[in-house]
Amino acid sequence: MSGPIINWIDKRFPLTSFVKHELTDYPTPRNLSYWWNFGFLAGIVLVMQVATGIFLAMHYKADASLAFDSIQHIMREVNYGWLLRYMHAVGASAFFFVIFVHMARTLYYGSFRAPRELLWWTGQGLLLMLMATAFMGYLLPWGQMSFWGATVITNLFKVTPFIGDDIVIWLRGDYSVGDDTLTRFFSLHYLFPFLIIGAVIVHLVALHTVKSSNPSGIDLKAKDNIPFHPYFTAKDLYGLGIFLIVYSVFVFFMPNSLIEPANNVPANPMVTPNHIVPEWYFLPFYAILRSVPNMFGGVVAMALAVMMFAFMPFLDRSRIPGGARYRPIYRIQFYLFLLDMLVLGYVGYKPPTNPSIVVVGQVATFCYFASFFVVPFVSKMEESWLIKRGLPQGIMELMEREKRDLEERKQEHRRRKGDTV
Amino acid sequence: MSTLLKVMLLGLLSMSAYAEEAKLEKIEVATDKPALARGAEDWMNNCHSCHTMKYVKYRDLLNLGIDKAKVDGWRGEASLDTPVIAQMSEADDMATFARVPPDLSLMAQARDGGPNYMYSYLIGYYLKPDGTAGNHVFPETKMPDPLGISSASDAAQRSEIKKTAGSITSFLTWAADPHAGERTKLGNYVMVYLVLLSGLLYLVKKQIWSRLK
Numbered sequence: 001m002s003g004p005i006i007n008w009i010d011k012r013f014p015l016t017s018f019v020k021h022e023l024t025d026y027p028t029p030r031n032l033s034y035w036w037n038f039g040f041l042a043g044i045v046l047v048m049q050v051a052t053g054i055f056l057a058m059h060y061k062a063d064a065s066l067a068f069d070s071i072q073h074i075m076r077e078v079n080y081g082w083l084l085r086y087m088h089a090v091g092a093s094a095f096f097f098v099i100f101v102h103m104a105r106t107l108y109y110g111s112f113r114a115p116r117e118l119l120w121w122t123g124q125g126l127l128l129m130l131m132a133t134a135f136m137g138y139l140l141p142w143g144q145m146s147f148w149g150a151t152v153i154t155n156l157f158k159v160t161p162f163i164g165d166d167i168v169i170w171l172r173g174d175y176s177v178g179d180d181t182l183t184r185f186f187s188l189h190y191l192f193p194f195l196i197i198g199a200v201i202v203h204l205v206a207l208h209t210v211k212s213s214n215p216s217g218i219d220l221k222a223k224d225n226i227p228f229h230p231y232f233t234a235k236d237l238y239g240l241g242i243f244l245i246v247y248s249v250f251v252f253f254m255p256n257s258l259i260e261p262a263n264n265v266p267a268n269p270m271v272t273p274n275h276i277v278p279e280w281y282f283l284p285f286y287a288i289l290r291s292v293p294n295m296f297g298g299v300v301a302m303a304l305a306v307m308m309f310a311f312m313p314f315l316d317r318s319r320i321p322g323g324a325r326y327r328p329i330y331r332i333q334f335y336l337f338l339l340d341m342l343v344l345g346y347v348g349y350k351p352p353t354n355p356s357i358v359v360v361g362q363v364a365t366f367c368y369f370a371s372f373f374v375v376p377f378v379s380k381m382e383e384s385w386l387i388k389r390g391l392p393q394g395i396m397e398l399m400e401r402e403k404r405d406l407e408e409r410k411q412e413h414r415r416r417k418g419d420t421v
Numbered sequence: 422m423s424t425l426l427k428v429m430l431l432g433l434l435s436m437s438a439y440a441e442e443a444k445l446e447k448i449e450v451a452t453d454k455p456a457l458a459r460g461a462e463d464w465m466n467n468c469h470s471c472h473t474m475k476y477v478k479y480r481d482l483l484n485l486g487i488d489k490a491k492v493d494g495w496r497g498e499a500s501l502d503t504p505v506i507a508q509m510s511e512a513d514d515m516a517t518f519a520r521v522p523p524d525l526s527l528m529a530q531a532r533d534g535g536p537n538y539m540y541s542y543l544i545g546y547y548l549k550p551d552g553t554a555g556n557h558v559f560p561e562t563k564m565p566d567p568l569g570i571s572s573a574s575d576a577a578q579r580s581e582i583k584k585t586a587g588s589i590t591s592f593l594t595w596a597a598d599p600h601a602g603e604r605t606k607l608g609n610y611v612m613v614y615l616v617l618l619s620g621l622l623y624l625v626k627k628q629i630w631s632r633l634k
Contacts, residue, residue, distance in 0.1 A: 072527075076599060076600070077619070078445060083601045086604075135626040147586065230629050231629060234622070234625055234626040235626050237622050238619065238622040238625070238626045241615060241618050241622045241623075242619055244615050244619075245616065245619060246616060250611075251607025252611060252612075253608055254528060256535075256598070261530060261531050261532055261533050261535065262531070264527040265527075372486050416445045
C-alpha cells in the first residue's frame with residue numbers, strides 16, 4: 001500500500017503492517033478444506049445478529065404487558081420488520097449450526113491439540129456465552145415457551161447448595177419469572193453480543209499466534225503456506241454465498257419451522273404447556289438433564305456435558321497428528337459420538353412419558369460421557385497399534401521431532417531450575 | 422467427512438417422521454386475495470360473534486378487497502384502525518363457556534399442525550349417541566360446532582361446510598402471517614440473486630487459486 005494518505009496514517013498507526021501481518025502475508029495452509037470455512041461464517045452470523053438485533057430493539061418493548069404485542073407490531077407494521085425478525089430468529093439457529101460444525105471439525109482433525117489449547121478453550125467460552133445469549137433472547141417474545149423455558153431453566157439453579165433459592169430469585173428478579181426477569185434478560189441479551197465480540201478478538205489473536213491447523217495435521221513447511229488474502233478471502237466468500245442460500249431458504253420459505261407453535265400464544269403463568277421443549281440446539285443437553293433421575297445430578301451432568309469438550313486436550317493422549325485422518329479408531333469414535341448426539345437430541349424432543357424413551361436417554365447419556373472418558377485409553381492403545389502397523393514417513397518424522405523438542409524443553413527447564421538453586 | 426452429512430441427514434429425516442402423530446386432515450390453504458376476502462367474510466359471519474382478532478384491523482379487511490359498505494356495516498361506529506373485537510362480552514363468555522374464546526389472529530400458527538389442525542378441528546364435529554356434538558380433534562372443547570357440520574347429513578351440504586371451513590382456515594393462515602406472500606415473492610428474487618452471486622464467487626475463487634502452481 002502506498003499513497004500520501006496511507007503514508008500519513010502509517011506514521012501514526014500501523015495500518016499497512018497490520019494488514020500485511022494479518023491478511024496479505026498471513027500464512028495459511030494451502031490444503032484447508034471447506035470445513036475450515038465455518039469460523040469465518042460464525043463471524044458473519046455474529047455481525048448479522050448484532051445488526052438485525054439493534055434494529056429489532058428499536059421497535060421491541062421489554063415489558064411483560066407489551067412484549068408480545070410489540071413482536072406482532074414488528075411483524076405487521078414495521079417496514080420489513082418481518083424480515084428483521086425472521087433473520088434474527090433463523091440467525092440464532094444458524095449460529096449454533098455453524099458453531100457445531102466448527103466444533104465438529106476441530107474434534108475430527110484434532111485441531112484442539114497442542115499448541116492450540118487456548119484457542120480451543122476460548123472457543124469453549126464463546127460457546128457458553130452464545131448459549132446464554134440465545135437462552136435470554138428466547139424469553140423476549142414472551143410466548144408460552146419463552147416463559148416456561150425460562151422458568152424451568154432458572155429453576156435449575158435451586159440445586160446450588162445453601163443459597164439455591166436466593167440465586168433463583170436473584171436471577172429472576174422476582175419469586176417467579178415476570179416483568180423483572182424480562183427487563184434484565186433484555187438488558188443482558190443486548191450486552192452479551194459485545195462481550196462475545198471481545199472474546200472473538202481474543203480467539204483470533206490466539207489463532208494468529210498458533211496459526212491454522214490443517215487436514216494433514218502436519219505442520220506445513222513454508223512452501224505449502226499461502227497468504228490468507230486473496231486465497232482464503234476468495235474461498236470464504238464463496239462459502240458465504242452457499243451459506244446464505246441455505247439461510248435464505250429458511251428465512252424466506254420456512255421461517256416458522258424453527259418457531260414452536262406454543263410460542264405464538266402469549267405467556268400465561270397459570271397455564272403450563274403440556275410439553276416444554278427447548279430450541280433444537282439445546283435438545284441433547286436437555287436430554288442429559290432429564291436422564292438423571294435426581295435434579296442435582298441432572299444439573300451437574302448437563303453442565304459437565306457442555307464443558308466436556310474443554311478436557312479434550314488432556315484426554316487425547318495420542319501423539320499422532322491429523323486427528324481422525326490418520327487414526328481409524330478415533331474416526332469411529334467421532335462418528336459414534338455424533339450419532340449419540342442425534343439420539344440425545346431426539347430424546348430431548350420427545351416428552352419423557354414413554355418409558356423406553358427414558359431408557360434410551362439414559363443409555364445415550366452414559367455413552368456421551370463414556371465417549372469422552374475412554375479417549376485417554378483408546379488413544380494410547382491406538383497410537384501403539386498404529387506405530388506397530390507403520391505410519392507414513394512424514395508423520396513418523398514429525399512425531400520424533402516433537403518428541404525431541406519436548407525432551408529439549410524439559411532439559412532446558414531442569415537447567416534453569418538448577419541455576420536458581 | 423461426507424459420512425457425517427449422511428448421518429446427520431438420516432437423523433433429521435427420522436426426527437421429522439416422528440414429529441407429527443395426530444392424524445389431521447391436510448389442507449392446501451389459498452393465498453390469493455379473492456379467496457382471502459371470501460374467507461374473511463365467512464369468518465365475520467361465523468366466528469366474529471365469539472372470537473377476537475386483535476392484530477387484524479378493519480382497514481386490513483378493506484385492503485383484502487372487501488366492499489367498503491360491508492366493512493362499514495361490521496365496524497359500526499369504530500374507526501377503520503380498531504382491531505376486530507368479538508361481539509360477545511367476556512363476562513357473557515365466562516357465563517356461557519366458563520372461558521374466553523381465544524384470540525384467533527395467530528391461531529393458525531399456535532397449534533401443532535397449524536392450518537391442518539384448524540381445518541380438522543372445524544370439520545371434526547360429529548353427533549354423539551346422546552344427541553350432543555363431540556369433536557375428534559379436540560374432544561373436550563367448549564366451543565359449540567360453529568359451522569353445523571355435526572348435524573349436516575346431506576353430502577352436498579357437508580362439502581359446502583368443508584369449503585367454508587377451508588376458506589376460513591386460509592383467511593386465518595393469512596392473518597397469522599400477513600406478509601407471507603410478500604416474503605416468498607421477495608425470497609424468489611433473493612434466491613436467484615444469491616445463486617448467481619455464488620456462481621460468480623466460485624469463478625473468482627477458481628481464478629485466484631489458479632495462480633498457484
